[in-house]
Amino acid sequence: MERRVVGVETEFGLAHQGRGRRGLPPDEAARYLFRPVVDWGRSSNVFIPNGSRLYLDVGSHPEYATAECDDLLDLIASDRAGELIMHDLALRAQEAMAADGLPGSVYLLKNNIDSQGNSYGSHENYLIPRTTHFRRLSTVLLPFLVTRQIIAGAGRIVPPTEDQEAHFAFSQRADHMWEGISSATTRSRPIINTRDEPHADAAVHRRLHVIVGDSSMSETTQLLRFGSTDLVLRMIESGAPLGDHELENPISAIRHISHDVTGRARVRTREGRQVTAVEIQQNLFDRARSFVARHGAHHDRVGEVLELWGRAVEAVASGDHSLIDREIDWAIKRRLIDEVAGRAGLGLGDARLDQIDFAYHDIHPDRGLFHLLVRRGRAVRLLDEARLRRAITDPPATTRAAVRGRFLSAARAHGAGHTVDWVHHKLVDRPLEAVMVKDPFAAEDPRVDTLLGRLRGELRELDDAEREAQPGPLALSERYVATSPVPPPEPPLI
Incomplete structure (x- = not known):
């Protein structure tokens, strides 16, 4: 049977609880949360090296859309990687708030309804003939x-x-x-959305x-x-x-x-x-x-x-x-x-x-109750830690996401202005050479490799001083690798 590409878009609930004072409203908390994203990508809507998309949606909801996946475990790993990336952003936001005199805790919930009854989604995308x-x-x-x-x-x-x-x-x-x-x-939320954007x-x-799915x-x-x-x-x-x-x-x-x-x-x-x-x-x-x-x-x-x-x-x-x-x-x-x-x-x-x-639904690995249940053997896991960590930085190897990830990493490593979306790959200084990859199953594309090859060739011709001025490869922290603090003693359930 034919392979199928699947992806999932997850919106997270966001809240800030102040220490000794009222917490920030969601829109202000979201600005702190996405400050590293904007610094990294000059936008609050970016694609990252694992092939996924990270952005702020309507209502100040942080959203993460997985890369295209044709393997169920790749899909689950990519989605779970989004939790760890969001958690890392939450830790950074807390530090930035504290530095600005706003100590407290940032909460990101992978659920679908807040305490006021507002709903946000977990949308599935299936490529069909x-x-x-x-x-x-x-x-x-x-x-x-x-x-x-x-x-x-x-x-x-x-x-x-x-x-x-x-x-x-x-x-x-x-x-x-x-x-x-x-x-x-x-x-008017439907169960199935008919917008035809393949x-x-x-x-x-x-x-x-x-659109109907619950976040898992x-x-x-x-x-x-x-x-x-x-x-x-x-x-x-x-x-x-x-x-x-x-x-x-x-x-x-x-x-x-x-x-x-x-x-x-x-x-x-x-x-x-x-x-x-x-x-x-x-x-x-x-x-x-x-x-x-x-x-x-x-x-x-x-x-x-x-x-x-x-x-x-x-x-x-x-x-x-x-x-x-x-x-x-x-x-x-x-x-x-x-x-x-x-x-x-x-x-x-x-x-x-x-x-x-x-x-x-708290995604904090040391505070969230689901994660506590996993540690106590009360919930089953499928992914080992190594596969989950790889999914944070590496795109699925068997879909178009692999092309996007290589393009993003190479362009940023060489300091080249670029734009990407699900299909397009473009270097800002050569817009006429933009490459469209319309096949979701294309894990390789010679046109993208040729474009990046020209970029590398031109950079080799720079003198040493010019080369020193080029930004180096992304540090792991800039690729949104989540921190792993030593977990505190497990709290009682109530």
């Missing part, structure tokens, strides 16, 4: 995405209202979706932009989130029969499903049938398993994806969440919250449990 029939795609994919929260949601405590008590829900993002399919993103040859490729702390949740979606897309593209689960009202359904962690909530199909999220996921899982049995696995993690998918559906159907409470975010979090609530005699509406909910 231009020949894929969009009506068939949406008919099958929408029910899958509406119900995917039961196997890959981040979980949240829903605060009490006049109509309902505080309760636990599968998803942070579900209540903030307003349309099934739309070209909008922030004005960042590739538009005659061959289309970009599927999925767990690497195994990410494996299932991206891996199951890829399998459903492959079945759609192959024309395999997938049954009819088209929903009468996807937005009503996604919210109804999210708020019933028994998995028994029934939603209505266009045909008038009443179905549950478990039934839809079980049907698609069974078809995916049969599809792989017929056509073979297209990558070496397919078996793990299927095993975890089946176990996650069983956990919801049976109510035995211990089947997945070390691997799927919502179940890991719910176990933690239930234990803390039971030990302290707290109800779900207690503000101390809200703090647990938010602290789960």
Whole structure:
């Protein structure tokens, strides 16, 4: 089967807590956070040597978009590298604030909703063939995405209202979706965004932009989130029969499903049938398993994806969440919250449990509760430390990101003005020689190598004094390598 390029864009929640005084508002904190980025790239929207993009989005949300990846572990590693890069920026921001007489702590949360109820996203991008029939795609994919929260949601405590008590829900993002399919993103958030920007040859490729996903702390949740979606897309593209689960009202359904962690909530199909999220996921899982049995696995993690998918559906159907409470975010979090609530005699509406909910998503490796659970063996990791560290500075070796990374590193090492985006590579002083790399799978491009070769040749002709004036290669700190302080003793969970 053909390879597929996938990427994920993650927006982070940002807060500053002052010491002895009120913290800075998010826009001011964001300016401190991105000061090293602007110093490095003369912009708050830059591509960095690992092939990824780092920028400030609407609402002062720091955002990190992974490089193009055609391997699930590369994708997870690139996304996790973004957490470490953001953490490094947070440490620098704290130091700069303290130097300006504003001591305190910067918090970056990899979640999807703040204490005021504002939502921010984790958007997935899947490269699909231009020949894929969009009506068939949406008919099958929408029910899958509406119900995917039961196997890959981040979980949240829903605060009490006049109509309902505080309760636990599968998803942070579900209540903030307003349309099934739309070209909008922030004005009226759809589950699937139709904006057609493939960042590739538009005659061959289309970009599927999925907005509905919850940000994942767990690497195994990410494996299932991206891996199951890829399998459903492959079945759609192959024309395999997938049954009819088209929903009468996807937005009503996604919210109804999210708020019933028994998995028994029934939603209505266009045909008038009443179905549950478990039934839809079980049907698609069974078809995916049969599809792989017929056509073979297209990558070496397919078996793990299927095993975890089946176990996650069983956990919801049976109510035995211990089947997945070390691997799927919502179940890991719910176990933690239930234990803390039971030990302290707290109800779900207690503000101390809200703090647990938010602290789960704190990306600080020594302070965040998810990372504490990993150290205690309560959450599973897939990546070893060496692979994660490489992802901070090195782009994936099998996609166009490798070309972008080499171009960026070489241009900066030689002090050459340059601009890049997902497709274009340009040296400022020779704009007519700009190179477009439209093939996302092109890990090599002779035109870029030739352009950089000319640059190196010209620099060799400089005299020693001129060469001394050229900036040297980037120090590791300038490539956003996260610091690794000695961790303090592990704090109690409450």
